[in-house]
Amino acid sequence: MTTSASEATQAGISRPASERPIVVGVDGSAGATAALRWAASEARAHGRPLIVVHAWDTPAFYGYPLAPVPEMGDAVRAAGETCLDEALTEVFGDQRPTEVRRELVQGKAARVLIDMAENASLLVVGARGHGSFTLGSVCDRCVHHASCPVLVVRD
Numbered sequence: 001m002t003t004s005a006s007e008a009t010q011a012g013i014s015r016p017a018s019e020r021p022i023v024v025g026v027d028g029s030a031g032a033t034a035a036l037r038w039a040a041s042e043a044r045a046h047g048r049p050l051i052v053v054h055a056w057d058t059p060a061f062y063g064y065p066l067a068p069v070p071e072m073g074d075a076v077r078a079a080g081e082t083c084l085d086e087a088l089t090e091v092f093g094d095q096r097p098t099e100v101r102r103e104l105v106q107g108k109a110a111r112v113l114i115d116m117a118e119n120a121s122l123l124v125v126g127a128r129g130h131g132s133f134t135l136g137s138v139c140d141r142c143v144h145h146a147s148c149p150v151l152v153v154r155d
Contacts, residue, residue, distance in 0.1 A: 019048070019049070020048065020119055020120055020121040020148075021043075021048055021049040021050060021051045021101075021120050021121065022039050022042055022043045022046075022048050022049070022050050022051070022120060022121060022122045022123075022124060023039075023050075023051045023053060023113065023116050023117040023120045023122070023123050023124070024036050024039035024040075024050065024051070024052055024053065024123075024124040024125070025053050025054070025055070025109065025112075025113045025123075025124075025125050025126075025138070025142075026052055026053070026054050026083060026084060026087040027054065027083065027109065027126075028083045028086070028087070029126060029128070029155075030126075030155040031126025031127050031128055031153065031154070031155040032087065032125075032126040033087055033090055033091065033126075034126060034153045034154070034155040035124045035125055035126040035151075035153040036052060036087055036088075036090075036091050036124075037091050038124060038151070038153045039052075039122075039124040039151075040091055040092070040100070042122065042124070042151075043099070043100075044097075046121075048099075048121060049099045049100075049101065050097075050099060050100045050101070051101050051102075051103055051116065051120070052084060052087065052088060052100060052101070052102050052103065053103045053104075053105060053112065053113060053116050054080045054083050054084045054087075054102075054103070054104050054105070055080075055105050055106070055107055055108065055109040055111075055112035055113065056076050056077055056079070056080040056104065056105075056106055056107075057076075057106060057107055057108055057109075058072070058073060058076065077104065077106075080104045081104055084102045084104060088102060103116065109138045110137070110138045110141035110142055110145075111141075113125065113138070113142050113146070114141070114142060114145050114146050114147075117142075117146050117147065117148050117150075118147055118148075119148075120148045121148060121149075122148060122149050122150075122151060123146050123149070123150045123151070124150075124151045124153060125138065125139045125142050125150065125151075125152055125153070126139065126152075126153055126154075126155060127139055127152050127153065127154045127155065139152055
């Protein structure tokens with residue numbers, strides 16, 4: 001299911017505090033898988049729903065967006081679906097709990113996660129995506145701009 005971040009956050013607006021979800025971002029990296037494992041454990045321990053999010057956007061070339069190519073968007077979206085499926089399978093196997101929801105959202109990763117977590121009890125992110133030495137830019141933006149607590153998981 002592909003939604004916009006604003007559409008996806010509408011579902012959590014009327015939830016009581018005890019039912020607010022835990023949101024976790026996944027991008028196919030080891031750090032994201034570690035974040036998903038931690039978020040799943042926390043959601044289970046506190047009886048909260050878990051929303052697993054993968055954000056996708058049209059690739060940029062040297063800072064400029066590429067001209068719209070429908071096939072490219074379809075390929076990036078399909079890769080996002082695969083990323084979500086692989087992460088969920090790695091953490092839950094074939095026994096994914098019913099309170100775990102997957103979301104594939106078009107947009108910049110940090111903005112999507114911040115929007116998705118607007119009414120969450122917690123946002124969980126890996127320390128860095130596919131980079132290797134420093135705190136990732138998505139993680140940094142989430143820590144500074146999310147409206148809920150943010151947990152950064154190191155892999």
